[in-house]
Amino acid sequence: MRYFDDINVGDRMELGSHSFTAEDIKLFAGQYDPQAFHLDEAAAAQSHFGALCASGWHTIAVWMRLRVLYGRREDAERAARGEVIAKLGPSPGFRELKWFKPVYAGDTVTYASEIAEKRASQSRPGWGLVFARNTGTNQKGEVVMSFIGSGFVERRPGAAP
Amino acid sequence: MPKFYFEDFSPGWVAEYGPRRVTREEMIGFAAQYDPQPMHLDEEAARHTMLGGLGASGWHTCCIVMKLLVDGLLRDAASMGAPGIDEVRWLKPLRPGDSLTVRGNVLSARASQSKPDRGFVSFLWEAYNDRGEKVMTLVCPQMLLRRDPGAAA
Numbered sequence: 001m002r003y004f005d006d007i008n009v010g011d012r013m014e015l016g017s018h019s020f021t022a023e024d025i026k027l028f029a030g031q032y033d034p035q036a037f038h039l040d041e042a043a044a045a046q047s048h049f050g051a052l053c054a055s056g057w058h059t060i061a062v063w064m065r066l067r068v069l070y071g072r073r074e075d076a077e078r079a080a081r082g083e084v085i086a087k088l089g090p091s092p093g094f095r096e097l098k099w100f101k102p103v104y105a106g107d108t109v110t111y112a113s114e115i116a117e118k119r120a121s122q123s124r125p126g127w128g129l130v131f132a133r134n135t136g137t138n139q140k141g142e143v144v145m146s147f148i149g150s151g152f153v154e155r156r157p158g159a160a161p
Numbered sequence: 162m163p164k165f166y167f168e169d170f171s172p173g174w175v176a177e178y179g180p181r182r183v184t185r186e187e188m189i190g191f192a193a194q195y196d197p198q199p200m201h202l203d204e205e206a207a208r209h210t211m212l213g214g215l216g217a218s219g220w221h222t223c224c225i226v227m228k229l230l231v232d233g234l235l236r237d238a239a240s241m242g243a244p245g246i247d248e249v250r251w252l253k254p255l256r257p258g259d260s261l262t263v264r265g266n267v268l269s270a271r272a273s274q275s276k277p278d279r280g281f282v283s284f285l286w287e288a289y290n291d292r293g294e295k296v297m298t299l300v301c302p303q304m305l306l307r308r309d310p311g312a313a314a
Contacts, residue, residue: 032224034231035240048241056243057224061195064220068197089211090200091219093250099243124211147246152211 001071002078003086003156004128007115015066015111020054022105028058053102059145060097063111063134070113089127089152097147101138109136109144116148120155127152163239166308167270167280174267178233180291181225183217185257191221216254222261222297223249226288229263239306241279247300253290260291268300277311279304 022041029038033055036043044052075085103109117131130153136145192201196218199206207215255261265286272280281302288297 032228034228035235035242037242055227056245057220057227061220061224064196064218065194087210088198090216090254091251093219093248094246095248097246097249099245127211 001075001086001088001153003084003159004118004120004130004153005156005159007118007130007153009115009117011115013067013070013113015063015070015113017108017110018062018066019108020058020062020103020105022052025052025054025058025105028061029055033057049102051102052105054104054107056097056099056145059099059103059109059136060147062109063136063145066111067113067134086156087154089124089154091149091151092129094147094149097145099145101142101144103136103138103144107144108139110138111136113149121152124152126155126157128155129153163237163306165234165238165305167239167272167282167305168308169238170267170282170284170305171270172267175265176234177262177264178229179262180260181229181262182258182260183221183225183255185215188215188217188221188255188257191224192218196220212254214254215257217256219249219251219297222251222255222288223299225261226263226286226297226299229261230265230286233263235303239308241304241306243301243303244281245302247283247302248298249300250298251296252298253294253296255290255296259296261296262289262291263287264289272307277307279306279310281305 037047037049038055041052078085113132113134116133121127131150134149138144200210200212201218204215265284268283268285270282283302286299290296
């Protein structure tokens with residue numbers, strides 16, 4: 001992670017892709033979102049979705065995984081260059097999450113994250129809050145989900161408040 | 162047949178679901194798969210983070226709340242899913258062994274203008290731990306079928 005002070009609005013990260021199998025969709029739904037249209041092909045066919053589709057929480061959880069793995073790769077590259085790795089704190093929340101289209105079994109979703117806003121934290125000296133618009137796009141080029149996430153990022157030591 | 166339709170929800174409706182205990186193994190299992198950050202995976206590493214100790218991934222908390230809502234309400238409702246989430250706030254870390262209770266109320270309800278068979282109910286869900294601390298809030302519009310499609314709303 002770069003320091004908060006080195007992050008710019010508009011910076012974009014391509015996080016990679018994930019293919020959703022029927023097995024994964026049902027496994028996740030069974031644990032966390034056991035609605036019929038996420039669990040059973042026949043019931044899903046009768047629903048307004050028309051076919052088995054992933055829980056929206058599943059599509060977001062995969063975003064999180066890819067974002068963390070992206071950060072690990074970035075940190076490894078920074079370490080290899082001898083650069084300092086800034087700390088990443090927890091997230092206070094997210095907003096404006098939209099599930100635009102169902103993610104069906106067999107769909108591949110490609111995720112990206114673009115810095116939308118940043119501000120120094122008032123309550124936590126030495127930290128800033130970064131907001132990113134995160135998106136998932138299916139293999140047909142349709143945006144399936146979008147939200148504005150946030151997270152604390154360490155400030156450069158000695159940075160002006 | 163569903164028990165609950167769009168017409169059953171209006172401001173003043175309240176409900177509570179849970180408690181549901183979340184174990185350390187479960188927290189680490191979710192984090193390993195979906196949010197493999199040290200603050201969600203490793204007690205010692207987590208102690209040196211802003212969380213001050215192991216805390217569940219916020220997405221895990223969302224997922225557990227979702228499961229409570231499906232089991233408690235949505236399975237018996239004419240639910241058509243949610244078009245999104247307006248806002249989630251993670252207020253406190255969920256700790257290993259904590260039990261979550263979800264309390265909900267209806268902020269607003271409106272019939273769809275374009276599709277007479279359905280309506281949208283905006284819920285505020287608040288998740289508490291067993292110490293009575295509010296851990297998370299979630300504001301979510303839920304799409305539900307109408308019992309009486311097309312009737313004046």
